[in-house]
Amino acid sequence: MRSIAVFSVKGGVGKSAIAVNLAHASATLSGRRTLLWDLDAQGAATFTMRLGAAGSARKAFADGQLAPLIQPTEFPGLDVLAADRSLRHLEAQLLDEKAKRLKKLLKSLEKDYDRIILDCPPGLTELADQLFRAVDLLVVPLIPTPLSERAFAQLTDHLGREHKNGPAVLPVFSMVDRRKTLHRERVAEHPERAVIPYAAAVEAMASTRLPLLAAKAGTPAARGITSLWTQIERTLGALKT
Template sequence: MRSLAVFSVKGGVGKTALAVNLAHAAATLSARRTLLWDLDTQGAATYTLRLAASPRLSARKGIAEGELSTLIQASDFPNLDVLAADKSLRQLEKQLVESDKAKLLKKLIKSLDKDYDRVILDCPPGLTELADQVFRAVDLLVVPMLPSPLSMRAFDQLIDHLARHHKGNTPVVLPVFTMVDRRKALHRVTIAAALDRPSIPYAAAIEAMATTRLPVLVKAPKSPAAKALSSLWTDVERALTRLP
């Protein structure tokens, strides 16, 4: 089993859309038994896949007790399950700090090894204790960013943080340009300076996910966005399979 997190220091970069589409691609294009773990208290990934957290359960409590199975729900798509987010995750940060269990998340992901081939985490933004737990736990970080100076600066801050605080034990990092609008000169110049990085276009097909509540490969499979997302999944899968 391999794990990856979709993580960004800044919000508003299309993080959840990327996480949902990568999870769907893992389950459908690669036929991987996939779990999308929604760690963002807003629960946008859960909502986008037409699911909702059970009012009788607490995601925070499940994490604390190491019992995730009751929180996992099947999606509408074969091979794709979701560990739903709920409002209790607002207290997760405090819980992680107070518990002093630096590798709790890593242990929980390891416990899913027999049931899943790929675990994909949709993480809240920010360099927090939860983020540090994620960095210790996953094999790959997919980092969405806008093709802009502020997003590039945030990415540099992430790389510096990993070098300072996770030296010798860092996941592979895959930066991805998102919401790319090639009509904008700044976007064109930024991408030209980093041609090796994957890019996802600014697209109505991605924006529509909030209303259709369907992955792009389902609703608009022939769109440029779908092609870009499929290509990105190929890059992600290649990176994961190359790991020792």
């Protein structure tokens, strides 16, 4: 089993949309048994997958009893561990415990899933530090602007200081508008990064409540997700077991 956290220091970068689409790609393109774990109290990923809370996510986190909150989706091989507003209080709980709880919980799921995609709240918090100790790969969405690059630099600096044996890091350009000179220049500077364009098809996910490959498979945004997923699988395959 491999775990992938979609994480950003700052919000508003398309994180939840990418997490939903990667989970769907994992199940449909790769045929992986996949769990989308929504750790963001806003529950955007849960909502997009046409699901709602099945109980207190914070309590399940504390008790280590995740199975009752896991729900199937309409896509074979793809389940969701839903979020709810109780996760607003998760940070205080983690600070009190000071344990590697998230790593233990991921370990408890490894027999049931090949890939776990975590949609994470933004910020360098205790939850983030537990993620950095637990997951195999960080997928980091970046809008191609100086502020987003600055946030990425803060993340890599933190990992270098606090998590020298931490996860692999894979940045991806998100919400790219090629009409903007700055966006084009930043993307050209990093041709190795996958690109998810700013697109009506991505915005429409909040209405259709469907992943791009299910609703708009032929769009540039869907092709960007496919390219990103291919890059993720290649990166995971290169990691030591």
